[in-house]
Amino acid sequence: MADLRIATKIVSVSFVVTAIFTASGVVGLLSLRHLVAAQDREYRVNVVALDRMTTVRSAVGAQQEAVLAYILSDPGFYRDTYAAVIEQSDREIDVQIAELRRLALPAAEHEGLRAFAATVTMWRTARDAALSAARSGDQRKAAYVVLVRSEAIARAVKDRANAFLAQLVEAVADGARQVKTNSVQTARLMGLLLFSGAVTALLLSVLTARAISRPLREVVDVLARVARGDLSRRVELDRGDEVGQMGRSLNETLGVLRNAFEEVHHRASHDGLTGLANRALLRERIARARPNAVRGLHVAMLLIDLDGFKQVNDAHGHAAGDYLLTVVAERLKAGVRADDTVARLGGDEFAVLLDGMDHADVDAVAERLLADLQAPTEFNGTVLVPRASVGVSLWDGEVSIDALMHDADVAMYAAKTGGKGRVVRA
Template sequence: MRRPDPILLVLAACTTASVAWFGLGDEHARLLTVWPLRVACDLAFVVLTRRVAGMAVLGPATRRFWWSLSSAGLLFGVGDAYQAVQMVRAPSATLLDGTQVQWALILTGMAQVVLTMLRHPSPKRTFGEWLRFGLDAAGFLMAGGLLVWSLASLPGVLDEEDVLSVAGAGALLLVAAFATVKLILSGNAPISRVAAVPGLLAAGLAFTTLVLDILERSPGTSAAGMALCVGPAVLMAFVPRVQELQLRADASAVSRPYFGQSLIPLTGCATVLVQASMALPRPTLRDLVLVLGVVAVSVVMVTRQELNTRDNIGVIKRLDTTLLELRGRERDLQQQAARDPLTGLFNRAGFAAEAQRVLADEAHDRGCALMLIDLDDFKTVNDTRGHPFGDALLASVAERLRRTVRPLDLVARLGGDEFAILACDLTAEAADALAERLLVELTVPLAVDGHALVVRASVGVAHGTPEAGMDEMIRDADIAMYAAKDRGKGTFRRYHPEMGEQLVERAHLGAELEKAIGTDQIRLLYQPIVDLVTGRMTGVEALTRWHHPERGPVSPAEFIPIAEYTGLIVPLGRWILAEACRQAAAWRDAFDEAADLVVNVNVAGRQLMEPGFVDEVAGVLRRTGLPARQLTVEVTETAVLRGEVTDVLQRLRDLGVGLALDDFGTAASSLGLLLTCPVSVLKLDRSFVEGVTTADRQSAVATAVIQMAAALKLRAVAEGIETVEQASYLRRLGYRYGQGFLFARPLPVDEVAGWFRETEARV
């Protein structure tokens, strides 16, 4: 329940006491009652207007309006206080009409109120609207001014010294009333229509008092006289209080445009017609009929015009309703165009527009950070679990990102599994901390369709000033993100200029790699795969080497990722496959020991997805004469997890080509893969071989792999064997085949041929 306003309680108490004193006292007591009560009302008006001006919901222009009203109220209060002092000194009924000092203060205050209302910003108007406003003002003020002049100029009514003050007060009252009406009907009023009603009533009472004084019909010290004298001040005290209550209930309590403005000039016309009829000296019946006819025709025309106006208002209201609906739909469409329907985040277009606004409108002393987030191996999840599962995962990741960042940070899904975050007003170190926190949050298992899934992501961070521009920040963050992927995924990198240089270097290296494919710069080395029991070479793995004419040897760890990123892995892989099969066929023809030699060729996932890859393999085998059983295609678990390559792998097996699962045990795969993928060989990753003789966990993994291979009738090959102890231990576990530096490093063609010669010589 709202507590009563203490100011209004005090004012009510003063009013009650004044009314009681007025009713019980004599004429002298009545004279002493009026002005103190007006002073109390003036003070209440000042305090309440200041309270409204201090409300936080108001704009600067509206605040200035209410502060100006408060200043005008002070002038009213000073004038009324002066009059109260004069009444106490020499009580007289003539003092009820005021003195020149009081009139000067009141006129000054009224002028300030009028200027405040006229200076308040109004909605932009066209030339036609300004013309209509000017005509309304001229008609209303001319009619009202004519009324004041006609009354003030009656012979013997006012002294010459009073004519100016009375005429000025009347003119100001008319201007104030007109300004108030136009202001509250304009749609940009600093005062609500309801709050303006007491003010208009106060102006009406004041004008009535002025007219009665001119006509020498003032009620004097009667109850009506007190009401006319004190009423305007009491009503004005309610104006700010009503406005305050409306603002507390609804912060947007302002007037809307109102089409009743058309009545303003009609009011002026009616006033002039009435004055004209009253001015006729001793009118005859004919004169009265003419006047009444003019009035009747005017009333009919005005009524007809008002009906037309109301019809137009109905049309305009319907148009307004339609426009509001269209604007609402436009907003919905704009929001749909700027939002990603799956996650509810900004999409690429919406993010770009919102980011430009943030960077342009706000000053960020500590800079801004743009983060690009790419989910690692998301395509694998999408392919193995299905698109609905992938969509649910993306929605969960989006929610996790939204909860991790600050409320003002922008989060977007740019497409696929790539997200972006724009965080402003933070240092580079704070940006790093935010990126680290994002990675930590993503490592917490996500519950997706009843499954707990750990997500890893690569994050690129670009930190700079808003002046750098959105395009530059996206480019830098993109470079940093790929640097994070090169580091090993599941991490973040912040952009620095050297990364740009590295990107240029990689692009240059990619261009040179494209030229090198098919030339003598690219050659193959072959690492033997041996029988751990007999030591006989049963196969070789073809390994690519690049000898640059200027740089010298380029590491595969450097150029293979570039080949995969640029797509050059497809022509490079095509050349490797053809060359390895040709060389294996040549050894097969030259050496009896190579009759059953199997050549292993690494194939990237990108190659498997190339249309016609199986036909390409079949064509190479046909041209080289190598039997399909002597070719084994090595693929990684990540490549096999792509759902669309399963059919390709099965068709390769149907050709008779072997399939080896390389680096087995290192990817986040399911054991069910061994049941769905038609592999024939498992290659135990070197990371499990390294400590197989010293670490129980690595030994356990090696044991589990050989047992699975035996159960599924797959051949197992241990990679990275470097010591006799490792070879012996793996042989005891059941491994029959292995490769590593213990047996041979990757060898050129002539050294492999030498191996065969030595073997045949021993035999």
């Protein structure tokens, strides 16, 4: 019975009751089909928009890295390679934004897309100024333009993208409220028509209404949770009719949304090459450790910079350099506790946050990490020997996070100037 189409159920009941019940069944069927079609259309548009928006964010991030690498590279093969990456990512951004504009999005979401596109245009203006300066040989000016402007523009891109995602979630919430309204109105109309029928019609209609309204209420409950930002609930409808199809479509949509949100959050807080925490996530972890530092539980920052990394890239190519960075990341993660934080701050610079460790143990850990990092490794038949300098700064929670990072940075540069391959405590 549960796998029969709703039309078949209603027709079966109509053979037993008056024409009034037939009318109620037709009204209920048309309303439900319209509801299913509207929700399916809305979900598809929002999921496609979310997927394309995620692709645009990734392309912008890749382009920002390529621009910085372009500026820091000398004219030649590597600079041409980065120029090709910039050109390819520009095409990808334009294609995805054009596809987003073709979607049947509401006016508010189109306005959010327009604002995001304007932010991308701002980035391109800053980028072109930096590239022009780099091509003219003024790398200092080019680096200044990128480092000063790209941070603000990257935040703007993230904020605009998050606003766009919030609009998509709000669209799903509006759909949930509309489903609830339509379901209530349909139930009232069917109840009014059925009440005017015979007792038999009333009893049969109650059974039919329960078979339809219960799963609809479950769907409405799930959509109401989505409106509140809860994507953990699923619709449990093992049936082959339109309601079951709507439930399966909703479950697929929720799965895509969960994966997309998790991916966006992970990309925003982790390094794309090594999978380590990025600078933003590291600062969050440091702030979380402040109460421990204030209570006297030792917190330490280790700043690690690879020695001679540029020579590895120049001699063996960037693939070898990327491989070496991933090896260093794995060795750092393997050398600390599960509660400690290992981050890549950019380029060949890493950081380790040790929370709740004695000062003597901090020095021992730093020396052990340095020794582990400098073990040889092989890439495509070539033996690479990483070298690093380590700066250590202890934190009592009284100074700012920036001051803690600065002290570790000063100690690291002291290690470099003192002969490299050393550990220096601030």
